[in-house]
Amino acid sequence: MTIKLAITGKSGSGKTTMVKAFMQIFKEMFPEKSILLFDNDLASELGHSFGLDIRNTIYGIRSGKHEYKTGIPEDMSKQEYIEWAMEDILVSIDDNVDIIVSWFVGSKDCRCPVTKLINDAVLKLINRYDLVIFDCEFDLKYLNQLVDTEIDSTIIVGNPSEESAHLAKRIEEFSSKYAAGNQLGVVINKVNNNDMSSVYELLKKYDLEILGVIPFDSELAQNPISRDSKVVQDAIKEFYFRLNLPQAKQ
Secondary structure: OOEEEEEEEOOOOOHHHHHHHHHHHHHHHOOOOOEEEEEOOOOOHHHHHOOOOOOOOHHHHHHOOOOOOOOOOOOOOHHHHHHHHHHHHOEEEEOOEEEEEOOOOOOOOOOOHHHHHHHHHHHHHHOOOOEEEEEOOEOHHHHHHHOOOOOOEEEEEEOOOHHHHHHHHHHHHHHHHHOOOOEEEEEEEEEOHHHHHHHHHHHHHOOOOEEEEEEOOHHHHHOOOOOOOHHHHHHHHHHHHHOOOOOOOO
16 A cells, blocks of 8 residues: 655745655665655656656656656557656656656646646555655645545645744645545644744644644755755654654554
């Protein structure tokens, strides 16, 4: 069974850093498991954090603008073609980790047949992996426009400010119907120790469920390109047991 984790939040909140941190934790805890990183953020920064310039996207398949690595096989149905094209745009990070980028997605209001064909092809793809991490565009609605799939745990990344807490509440409201009754909560990122009391006051004010807190990483602030942070990984490990995700065997 595929386990699916979605990371949502405002651009700049630390979503991509958290996606990479969860990837590293999954690799440590479950080295035999396959992982798909699914970049559903319009900024498409996840690939760049690995030093990759990924130009081939699901939108490229939909629009017919994708340039394939190999010649298109003959005598395929439309569904077979789209599934083949999905394979063509996958990029391997290492033996057990792949990444795919969606970029623009079609509206569910679109009645064109390709919308359902892409939904079915994306669903088939993600169900091939043991663990899938979605780097989302603000909330779950944009992801849902691309594919109907149940998310096991959705994390809203916020920062320790009034504006961020307000946005986190909006994201929670927009995402709740797409979370399908599964876990939906907030992780506050970039927190200084002296901010803790104000952070909890903000969460209480906006009635937000807190899953965890991540301290500010000064080294990451100085070198943000790779989005790699041991501080973030260690903080996630402290609250990982609260998440609706597979736990390491004791």
